[in-house]
Amino acid sequence: MDIIVKVKEVKGTCPTFKVGDTFILKAGYQLVSEGPVCMHALSSIMPFYNALLVSEPVQWGLEGKDDKDKAYVQCPDPVDHTGGGTVIFEISKSKTTS
Numbered sequence: 544m545d546i547i548v549k550v551k552e553v554k555g556t557c558p559t560f561k562v563g564d565t566f567i568l569k570a571g572y573q574l575v576s577e578g579p580v581c582m583h584a585l586s587s588i589m590p591f592y593n594a595l596l597v598s599e600p601v602q603w604g605l606e607g608k609d610d611k612d613k614a615y616v617q618c619p620d621p622v623d624h625t626g627g628g629t630v631i632f633e634i635s636k637s638k639t640t641s
Contacts, residue, residue: 546634547635550631554630595632
């Protein structure tokens with residue numbers, strides 16, 4: 544099973560991502576992307592991606608308000624203090640196998 548990571552929202556200005564960008568964590572360990580992926584953003588995803596393969600977002604307190612099947616995390620950029628951009632990621636399991 545794969546994990547799909549989608550950029551849901553950008554607060555401020557991110558030099559790497561725009562809303563709608565996606566990348567895949569294929570088979571739980573291969574990062575697949577058509578564009579660049581920010582290493583700082585990965586730090587917010589790394590603690591959860593394997594757990595989300597075998598459990599539900601609600602078990603980790605990451606479930607969405609309207610969609611309990613999707614998890615949400617954000618990158619660590621404190622946009623209000625840096626003038627950069629904080630990205631909100633929507634994480635879901637793929638419905639197909641690769």
